[in-house]
Amino acid sequence: MVKRTNYAGLINEDYVGQEIDLAGWVQKRRDLGNLIFIDLRDREGILQLVFSQEFSETALALADTLRAEYVISVHGKVQARSESAINPKMKTGKVEVEVTAIKILNKAKTPPFYIEDNVSASEDLKLKYRYLDLRRPEMAAGIRTRAQIMKSVHHFLDREDFIEIETPDLTKSTPEGARDYLVPSRVYPGSFFALPQSPQLFKQLLMGAGFDRYYQLARCFRDEDLRGDRQPEFTQIDLETSFLDAEEIQALTEGLIAEVMHDEKGLDIPRPFPRMDWDEAMARYGSDKPDTRFGMELQDLSDFFKDSSFKVFQNAIANGGQVKAIVLSGAADKYSRKDIEGQQEHIKRFGAKGLAFVKVTEDDLTGPAAKFLKEQRTPLLEKLGAKAGDLLLFVADTKKVVADSLGYLRVHFGHKLGLIDESKFNFLWVLNWPLFEYDEGIQRWTAAHHPFTMPNEADLHYLDEGEDPHQAYAQSYDIVLNGYELGGGSIRIHTREIQEKMLRALGFTKEKAQAQFGFLLDALDYGFPPHGGLAIGLDRFAMLLSNRDNIRDVIAFPKNSKATEPMTNAPMPVAPTQLDELGIEVEKPLD
RNA sequence: GGUCCCAUGGUGUAGGGGUUAUCACGCCUGCCUGUCACGCAGGAGAUCACCGGUUCAAAUCCGGUUGGGACCGCCA
Numbered sequence A: 001m002v003k004r005t006n007y008a009g010l011i012n013e014d015y016v017g018q019e020i021d022l023a024g025w026v027q028k029r030r031d032l033g034n035l036i037f038i039d040l041r042d043r044e045g046i047l048q049l050v051f052s053q054e055f056s057e058t059a060l061a062l063a064d065t066l067r068a069e070y071v072i073s074v075h076g077k078v079q080a081r082s083e084s085a086i087n088p089k090m091k092t093g094k095v096e097v098e099v100t101a102i103k104i105l106n107k108a109k110t111p112p113f114y115i116e117d118n119v120s121a122s123e124d125l126k127l128k129y130r131y132l133d134l135r136r137p138e139m140a141a142g143i144r145t146r147a148q149i150m151k152s153v154h155h156f157l158d159r160e161d162f163i164e165i166e167t168p169d170l171t172k173s174t175p176e177g178a179r180d181y182l183v184p185s186r187v188y189p190g191s192f193f194a195l196p197q198s199p200q201l202f203k204q205l206l207m208g209a210g211f212d213r214y215y216q217l218a219r220c221f222r223d224e225d226l227r228g229d230r231q232p233e234f235t236q237i238d239l240e241t242s243f244l245d246a247e248e249i250q251a252l253t254e255g256l257i258a259e260v261m262h263d264e265k266g267l268d269i270p271r272p273f274p275r276m277d278w279d280e281a282m283a284r285y286g287s288d289k290p291d292t293r294f295g296m297e298l299q300d301l302s303d304f305f306k307d308s309s310f311k312v313f314q315n316a317i318a319n320g321g322q323v324k325a326i327v328l329s330g331a332a333d334k335y336s337r338k339d340i341e342g343q344q345e346h347i348k349r350f351g352a353k354g355l356a357f358v359k360v361t362e363d364d365l366t367g368p369a370a371k372f373l374k375e376q377r378t379p380l381l382e383k384l385g386a387k388a389g390d391l392l393l394f395v396a397d398t399k400k401v402v403a404d405s406l407g408y409l410r411v412h413f414g415h416k417l418g419l420i421d422e423s424k425f426n427f428l429w430v431l432n433w434p435l436f437e438y439d440e441g442i443q444r445w446t447a448a449h450h451p452f453t454m455p456n457e458a459d460l461h462y463l464d465e466g467e468d469p470h471q472a473y474a475q476s477y478d479i480v481l482n483g484y485e486l487g488g489g490s491i492r493i494h495t496r497e498i499q500e501k502m503l504r505a506l507g508f509t510k511e512k513a514q515a516q517f518g519f520l521l522d523a524l525d526y527g528f529p530p531h532g533g534l535a536i537g538l539d540r541f542a543m544l545l546s547n548r549d550n551i552r553d554v555i556a557f558p559k560n561s562k563a564t565e566p567m568t569n570a571p572m573p574v575a576p577t578q579l580d581e582l583g584i585e586v587e588k589p590l591d
Numbered sequence B: 001g002g003u004c005c006c007a008u009g010g011u012g013u014a015g016g017g018g019u020u021a022u023c024a025c026g027c028c029u030g031c032c033u034g035u036c037a038c039g040c041a042g043g044a045g046a047u048c049a050c051c052g053g054u055u056c057a058a059a060u061c062c063g064g065u066u067g068g069g070a071c072c073g074c075c076a
Helices: A057-065 A122-126 A137-159 A200-208 A245-264 A279-287 A312-316 A337-350 A370-383 A399-416 A459-464 A496-505 A512-524 A538-545 A577-580
Strands: A019-031 A035-042 A044-053 A069-079 A097-104 A182-184 A192-193 A213-221 A233-242 A276-277 A322-328 A357-361 A391-397 A429-430 A438-439 A444-447 A476-481 A486-489 A533-537
Touching: A019 A044, A019 A097, A019 A370, A035 A057, A035 A069, A044 A357, A057 A097, A069 A137, A097 A496, A137 A213, A137 A245, A137 A538, A200 A213, A200 A233, A200 A512, A200 A533, A233 A245, A233 A538, A245 A429, A245 A476, A245 A486, A245 A533, A245 A538, A276 A279, A279 A399, A279 A429, A312 A322, A322 A399, A337 A391, A337 A399, A357 A370, A391 A399, A459 A486, A459 A496, A476 A538, A486 A538, A496 A512, A533 A538
Parallel strands: A044 A097, A276 A429
Antiparallel strands: A019 A035, A019 A069, A035 A044, A069 A097, A182 A192, A213 A233, A233 A533, A322 A391, A357 A391, A429 A476, A438 A444, A476 A486, A486 A533
16 A cells, blocks of 8 residues: 555645645545546545546546545645636635546445534434544544643643642442442452542542642543533543642633633633622522623512512512513514413423513513513613513522523523624633532432532631531632533642531531541541642533534544443443352343 | 433435325436536335224324433432
8 A cells, every 4th residue: 555645634735736645535426427526535624536537547447436435545646726626615625636546445335324514314323323423524623622622731731740640440439429330349249349420539639648739631430311511421631739729729720721722722811710609600690600601691679579569579589589580682572472481381390480571662561471560660671771672581489490490591592592602712710609509309418519628718617516507608619611610629628627527517427427538537637738629521621612512522432312322332231150250130131 | 210302215304094105315327528515317225113002094193112312300
């Protein structure tokens, strides 16, 4: 086989006159009889090849037998196309290669879907033939964006004197957090390793070991149901530092992100990034990861409607809830009553009992709720900054239901109304999270971030016996990008005293705490430095920089939404002998 | 665990009780020397996901199963 001299996708006018050797896939054949055009595709792009008896009779004959996705190598001369033959839609459209020799390296069956961007094949089919899907330029681009990010991260953190350290994948199951993926131990039947949900405790222990600045592109595993931005295995840009406070860690993170944005997008993101307290984010956006590319903020009308004749509003307020609204500017005529009632169905998922709405006309309000609000039209519009032509949406309920519902509607209509500038990258720090959150399912308080998060200094006393720990806020911070939680971190607890208090507040007895986290508690006794860190979701970062809406698109071999892998058919039942060795008996054999 | 949606040639689809099962792309054959969504002529290709029910008659209606997608719960 002849050595390839160039990538097809990189050939341009500079190469005119040169003899080159290319290798790649047949994207398209256009057979005009004694003149055949082949679009040759390789990892860098597509280039037109010309076959004619003028250049080679043999090559022309072989070109006639080419089909889509055949793998070929060619030798030929780069020529400028005549003015009328230039294709402005192609990067290589000013040139073509006159082929004097061709070798068919392999044939191909007709692929089950077209190898081109914007294919409409089902997700399932594309995953089954993932190696074909990845041939599509937009898919390859996502994978390469991911690689670029990793490269920038290595460069930046290496320059900042971080030490890359690997932590175990076979580790210990922990009761807090997500469901573990378990790995049975052959040597100790009945005992299991767990795959790490994150390297959290190991990286803290590395601080205890004195490494001072650690990082890792860490694979993490969580056995929970999937979403567009969640896969059971994913990668974190994981870092931890000693002796830095939250602001210093944030500044460092901003440097890291700015470098990635510069390298990958050529953008200079202004620093410092905007910051917002968690309470404020929830109040203004109904979300702990607000998309700040557009306004339409939630406005609190609880005081305004305190004495309202509208019973729905009044009752919600009397029961300790809220009334909030969003203003859809100029949208009064864009949506029918039916459209809005459709949205009402959507927010029932969040527990909302209803969605009140009015359309603002020149001197009136219309819609089902109008009669209750008409009298207050002028002060209401003034309070909301609304005007004729606007559509007002109200939700009256508990604080959480109001935030979830209006938070969802804000994002939904923000997209629908085209308020979002898709070219923007709005980074935002969300600070001062609650230390705990109430888990309705198991009826107890759990760590909002994780159990090793340091409370705010002023809130430390809430962890004391007899106090209400649930009022405490944490020294934790999330980095948000365009409405996605890109990453998060915190200052960690570095004394045994506070860590024990924390575990007690979470319902651990002293014995259980020692059994589960004894290795950490003991380590804290041996001169543990103050420390903190953060982890960024590499998959989400790559997804957002590639303008995709599913992290599958930036993972070479992802799972489908049912947590299986259609190409290899994993997971699969295993041979009984394998189970015997592990001392495992399966209740209901699957075959 | 729950809710909603989808399943028809290789791919995307039309069809909502009786059809020769629609169309486009793709595929195959032939013709064609400037195409790039090539063109022209012809052709092949579908147990309408599976099982059961209703009916004289089911791709179509009903029930279930399987597979897939989105969301809630769950998950940082």
